[in-house]
Amino acid sequence: MREAVVVSESSHVIPLELDRRYPVVVRGEGVWVEDAAGRRYLDAMSGGSMAATLGHGRRDIVAAAEGQAAQLSYVHNERLTNPARERLAAELVEIAPAGMTRVRFTTGGAESNEMAIQLARSYHVERGESRRWQVISPAQAYHGPTMETLALTGRPGLQRPFGPYLPQHRHIPPSTWRFDPSGGAALDALDRVLDEVGPQNVSAYFCEPISAAALPAYSPPARFWEGLGERRERHGFLICFDEVVTGIGRAGHWFAAEKLPLVPDIIATAKGLGAGYAAIGAVLCRDHVYQAFASGSRKFVPGHTWDGAPVTCAVGLRVLEALREERLIERVREKGPRLREELAAALAGIPMVREVRGHGFLLGVEYVDPRDGDSFLPPELGVARRIDLTAMEKGLIVLSTMPTRDGFSGDQTLFAPPFTTSDAELSHMVERFADTVRAVARTVESELN
Numbered sequence: 236m237r238e239a240v241v242v243s244e245s246s247h248v249i250p251l252e253l254d255r256r257y258p259v260v261v262r263g264e265g266v267w268v269e270d271a272a273g274r275r276y277l278d279a280m281s282g283g284s285m286a287a288t289l290g291h292g293r294r295d296i297v298a299a300a301e302g303q304a305a306q307l308s309y310v311h312n313e314r315l316t317n318p319a320r321e322r323l324a325a326e327l328v329e330i331a332p333a334g335m336t337r338v339r340f341t342t343g344g345a346e347s348n349e350m351a352i353q354l355a356r357s358y359h360v361e362r363g364e365s366r367r368w369q370v371i372s373p374a375q376a377y378h379g380p381t382m383e384t385l386a387l388t389g390r391p392g393l394q395r396p397f398g399p400y401l402p403q404h405r406h407i408p409p410s411t412w413r414f415d416p417s418g419g420a421a422l423d424a425l426d427r428v429l430d431e432v433g434p435q436n437v438s439a440y441f442c443e444p445i446s447a448a449a450l451p452a453y454s455p456p457a458r459f460w461e462g463l464g465e466r467r468e469r470h471g472f473l474i475c476f477d478e479v480v481t482g483i484g485r486a487g488h489w490f491a492a493e494k495l496p497l498v499p500d501i502i503a504t505a506k507g508l509g510a511g512y513a514a515i516g517a518v519l520c521r522d523h524v525y526q527a528f529a530s531g532s533r534k535f536v537p538g539h540t541w542d543g544a545p546v547t548c549a550v551g552l553r554v555l556e557a558l559r560e561e562r563l564i565e566r567v568r569e570k571g572p573r574l575r576e577e578l579a580a581a582l583a584g585i586p587m588v589r590e591v592r593g594h595g596f597l598l599g600v601e602y603v604d605p606r607d608g609d610s611f612l613p614p615e616l617g618v619a620r621r622i623d624l625t626a627m628e629k630g631l632i633v634l635s636t637m638p639t640r641d642g643f644s645g646d647q648t649l650f651a652p653p654f655t656t657s658d659a660e661l662s663h664m665v666e667r668f669a670d671t672v673r674a675v676a677r678t679v680e681s682e683l684n
C-alpha cells in the first residue's frame with residue numbers, strides 16, 4: 236500500500252493532530268520533498284522543523300555517516316570517547332562566541348536545554364550557592380516537550396495537562412511592538428520577579444535570542460539585552476540561550492549571540508548541527524562555568540546513551556565543513572535581508588498582514604484582525620491552521636502557530652528555508668506563500684464582514 240496521505244484511522248502512529256491528513260513523504264532532493272503519489276512540495280521550513288538547513292539528499296553527509304559507521308558506529312560517552320566527538324567539540328569551541336571553552340553533546344533540542352539548566356544549577360551548587368534553582372524566562376517561547384522545557388514557557392495551552400509535573404518557573408512578557416516596543420516593561424517585569432523570588436535564589440535567565448515558532452523571528456530590543464546583562468552582574472545568575480534553531484547559521488552567524496550586546500554563559504543548540512541527517516545537539520559554556528567543576532567536585536551529570544556517538548558527530552563535522560566550503564552562512568547573512576524585503580513586498584496590501592520580520596533565513600509573518608489592523612484575529616477562525624493547509628495544497632511547506640491562551644501572540648507563520656535554496660527557489664517559495672496568504676485572507680475577510 237502506497238498511500239499519499241495518512242489519517243489517524245489508517246495509521247498505527249499517534250500524530251500531533253488526529254484530524255489531520257499527513258502527506259507520506261518518500262524522498263527529498265534539495266529544497267523539494269515528494270509524497271507517495273509523486274506530489275512535490277517546496278520545503279520552506281527546512282524539513283518542517285528548521286533542522287534540514289542544507290536541504291535534502293546530500294550525498295556528502297550520507298557518505299560521512301557511512302564512512303564513520305563502517306569504522307566505528309557506536310561507543311558510549313561515559314567511559315570511552317572517540318575522535319569524531321573530540322574533533323567536533325574543538326570545532327564548536329572555535330566557532331562559538333569568545334570565551335566558550337567546553338561542550339557537552341546531546342541528541343536534540345529539548346535535551347540540550349535540559350542540560351543547560353542542569354549545567355547552570357550545578358555551577359551554583361559547585362560554588363556553594365545551592366539556594367539558586369529558580370529560572371526566569373519569557374512567557375512566549377518554545378523550548379521543547381519535556382517537563383522542564385515545558386516549564387520554561389509560560390504557555391498554558393502547551394503546559395496542559397502536565398502542570399502538576401512542572402516546576403514553578405517564573406516568566407516575563409515579551410517586548411513586542413504590541414506590548415513593549417522599547418524593552419523597558421520587560422526589564423521592569425524582570426525586576427519584579429527578581430524581587431519576588433529573591434535574586435539569591437535565581438540560577439538563570441533562559442531565552443531564545445531570536446524566537447522561532449513561538450514568536451517567529453522576534454528578538455527583544457537592545458535596551459532589554461543591555462539591562463539583562465547589568466542585572467546578571469548585579470545578581471549573579473547565569474544567562475542561557477536556547478539556540479536550538481538559531482545556532483549553526485540560521486540567523487546569518489554561527490550563533491545569534493554574536494550580534495547581541497551580551498555574551499551568554501551557556502548556549503544550547505541542536506537542529507542545524509545535524510542538518511536533519513543525525514539527531515545531535517550540543518551545550519557550550521564559558522570557561523568560568525566549567526571552572527566551577529574543574530576546581531570543585533570534578534564531576535558532572537550522566538548523559539544519554541547516544542550523546543557524542545561517533546556517527547552523529549561525524550555528521551556534525553561534515554555539516555560544519557560544508558557550511559564553510561560553500562560559504563553558506565555568508566549567503567544567509569547577505570541574502571536574508573533581501574528575502575525579507577521580497578516577502579514583505581509580496582504580502583504588501585493584504586490587510587491581515589501586520590508585520591514581516593527577519594534575521595537571516597529565519598522569517599516571521601504576523602497576522603492581525605483586518606477590521607482594525609491591530610487586534611489578534613478571532614481564534615475560532617483558525618487562521619494559522621488554514622495557512623498551513625492551504626500552503627500544503629499549493630505544494631509549499633510552512634509552519635504557522637496558533638493563538639495561545641496567554642494573550643501574547645496571535646496567528647503567525649514561520650518561513651525558514653534551507654541555506655542552500657537558490658534565488659529562483661526562494662522567489663518561487665515567496666510566490667506560493669503570497670498566493671496562500673491572499674487566498675486565506677479573502678475567506679477570512681468575507682467571514683468577518
Ligand SMILES: Cc1ncc(COP(=O)(O)O)c(C=O)c1O
Binds near residue numbers: 344345448
Ligand atoms: C527554539 C526551540 N528550542 C527547543 C526545541 C526542541 O527541540 P527538539 O524538538 O529537538 O527537542 C525546538 C523545537 O522546535 C525549538 O524550536
